[in-house]
Amino acid sequence: MSGYNALAEVYEWLISDAKLTPAEFASSFDDVLDLVPSDAHVLDCSCGTGQLAVGLAGLGMHVVATDASEAMVRRTAELSEQFRASVRTVRADWQELPDHFDDGTFDMVFCVGNSLHHAEGARGRVAALESMSRLLRRGGRLVLTSRTWELVRARGSRLDISDRLVHRNGRDAVVVYRWDIAPNWEDEHHIEIAVAQVDTAGSVLARSELLSSWPYRYEELEVDLHRVGLQTEMSTFNLGAENYMVVASKV
Ligand SMILES: C[S@@+](CC[C@H](N)C(=O)[O-])C[C@H]1O[C@@H](n2cnc3c(N)ncnc32)[C@H](O)[C@@H]1O
Numbered sequence: 001m002s003g004y005n006a007l008a009e010v011y012e013w014l015i016s017d018a019k020l021t022p023a024e025f026a027s028s029f030d031d032v033l034d035l036v037p038s039d040a041h042v043l044d045c046s047c048g049t050g051q052l053a054v055g056l057a058g059l060g061m062h063v064v065a066t067d068a069s070e071a072m073v074r075r076t077a078e079l080s081e082q083f084r085a086s087v088r089t090v091r092a093d094w095q096e097l098p099d100h101f102d103d104g105t106f107d108m109v110f111c112v113g114n115s116l117h118h119a120e121g122a123r124g125r126v127a128a129l130e131s132m133s134r135l136l137r138r139g140g141r142l143v144l145t146s147r148t149w150e151l152v153r154a155r156g157s158r159l160d161i162s163d164r165l166v167h168r169n170g171r172d173a174v175v176v177y178r179w180d181i182a183p184n185w186e187d188e189h190h191i192e193i194a195v196a197q198v199d200t201a202g203s204v205l206a207r208s209e210l211l212s213s214w215p216y217r218y219e220e221l222e223v224d225l226h227r228v229g230l231q232t233e234m235s236t237f238n239l240g241a242e243n244y245m246v247v248a249s250k251v
Contacts (some may be wrong), residue, residue, distance in 0.1 A: 022053075044063065
């Protein structure tokens with residue numbers, strides 16, 4: 001199970017300003033979207049609250065949005081309705097995707113926003129990537145964004161408290177991440193995330209969730225992509241940056 005059911009309710013407080021509107025989120029991928037026709041068939045397989053999926057539908061693409069979390073899928077369907085976008089939503093974890101879609105269905109699959117580390121260990125990660133690869137047509141592309149886990153692990157276990165209030169939907173919140181870094185890369189790690197909303201009367205409303213994580217090194221990801229028939233076409237990986245994007249095409 002992915003977790004994220006409690007966080008779905010407060011997910012706005014966790015995402016950057018640039019991801020808040022569907023159009024902006026989709027336009028952050030302008031360069032890769034140039035690689036597919038405007039009526040392409042695309043899948044966002046960890047759709048979260050749906051901004052990317054709805055943004056892609058707004059560009060005229062045929063969009064399917066899936067996520068392991070029922071609450072996230074519900075929020076994506078609501079956002080889609082709000083924008084009158086045509087997005088098909090399905091609750092499915094990565095390994096279940098081939099039960100829902102034929103091989104070769106999509107021109108592009110997105111797995112973005114630091115999602116893949118939730119796959120259980122190296123085996124779970126390869127199985128998840130294998131599903132994504134199967135659903136791509138030959139020449140289709142997987143677009144994956146990731147934290148630079150090398151940096152996260154180097155910092156060790158810690159508590160990160162936001163140094164500013166995050167303002168969303170007329171409410172301010174303090175966001176806290178507790179990173180529980182395990183001794184070895186392959187061990188299960190934990191990340192506890194709390195969103196504490198503070199109102200003008202001083203009341204605090206907190207939501208939190210403990211998430212499991214299996215970080216990976218960039219070289220491991222490259223090997224895994226290759227193993228499932230995907231060839232890295234573009235990568236922004238750089239040990240000095242917090243996040244990177246990889247675009248890999250189906251051989
Ligand atoms: C950090 S959020 C990113 C959401 C969205 N892509 C974004 O950029 O805002 C990670 C997402 O991955 C989903 N997820 C976690 N494990 C999953 C799995 N095994 N299969 C599919 N989705 C999963 C979570 O439910 C959550 O919505």
